[in-house]
Amino acid sequence: MERSIFMKSIAAPLGLILFLTSIGLAISFAFPQRSKAAVVKSSAAFSLFEQRVKKPSSLSLAQATLVNRIDEMTLAEANLAVLHLENALKAYLPTAIKRMNTPAIQQDIKDIYTPGMSMVLARSKVKQSQTRVVLQDLTAMDYKLVLGGGRFYPIIQYKSFKVFKPYVSKDLQAYIELMATESEQPSAVNGTLLINWYKVIERAMAYEDFLSTYKSSNRTIAIKEAYNVAKEYVFNGTQNSPLFDKITQVMSEEAAIAYENTLSEAGPEQIEASPLLIQLEEFLMLLEKNGDKKTQAVKDFLKSI
Known part of the structure; x- marks a missing residue:
């Protein structure tokens, strides 16, 4: 040739x-050390978010807090909150994958799935209550439903992170864009x-x-x-x-x-x-x-x- x-x-x-x-x-937080006084004066919105993001059971509430109240946070708090949210979603992802990866749930989704179907739409169409519960939980956490190798599994839906861009530093804005591009089209x-x-x-x-x-x-x-x-x-x-x-x-x-x-x-x-x-x-x-x-x-x- x-x-x-x-x-x-x-x-x-x-x-x-x-x-x-x-x-x-294995992620370290590269932010300037804050004094004890600064920690004490953390915004109410940031404190509430931190309280909720630590538990999978309140992860969806943490997301809602960040979406609705990130404008009440300082730049440093907003940066840290977005990073903590991503970390929490990553930490729970293996469990989310395991919950979805059962023969009954896989078949239930397969029976109703069409290419590009969202998690929320799949939840509304599946027939088994167990599947509906799993998809409801993952929908609340804002995971995305994907199909690969004949299996259905969740991934982090970085597109939803774009709402945080006006409140975080330039590098995190760029990071969110890169990750959103990859999650929307792997x-x-x-x-x-x-x-x-x-x-x-x-x-x-x-x-x-x-x-x-x-x-x-x-x-x-x-x-x-x-x-x-x-x-x-x-x-x-x-x-x-x-x-x-x-x-x-x-x-x-x-x-x-x-x-x-x-x-x-x-x-x-x-x-x-x-x-x-x-x-x-x-x-x-x-x-x-x-x-x-x-x-x-x-x-x-x-x-x-």
Whole structure:
């Protein structure tokens, strides 16, 4: 396959992997230490939220408190509250998945499910009371219903976090946008890409930009994990959507077109400022010298990045 055939074409932003790899709760809070006096003077809204967010049974009330009263909090309180809410939802997620993952509940949902169905709509249509109770609880916590690998499970619905953006710091605003994009359209599920190659590189660039812009953000570690996954997709694809054909070892023509167009649109200045784009440019040049195939030289390059 000659590079010349990779002509510019028109085509069109954690996947589920993002959420599953970040379920862990090893998160530290990167905020300035507050004095004892400041702690005493915490707003009533923040105190009430903190009281409610600590228990799964009152998690939905904590969310309601934050939605309705975040404007009564200071910036530091609002930041901390949003982070605590996300942590609580992550902490409960394994339990939520386990509650939904029974044969009876799975079948009950399957009987009424249509693509894209919301948790609240599924709750209203299922026939078994046990299923209805589980979905009601998860709906109250604002989880999202997704289907992958023939199984139904909940994920955090980051789109609902957008209501908090006017009240939190710039890095958390950017973080919420990145996570909402991934939760609304996961990059991949069960080893299959669900987005095109333009968006594969676009999302990796978005994560890289966050890491470059917000070096001391509380969510740097989470975005770094997402970036590493996205970068793996860029240079290797996934198990069921590989970048190189498993038999011929030739690179996907669609990916090559998307990557070349991305570099062309970025231009020298943006490429120079992005380690990812520099590597991508070197990658394409090496492939051109190797007939667009995953030769040993290409494998060695991939190991080095």
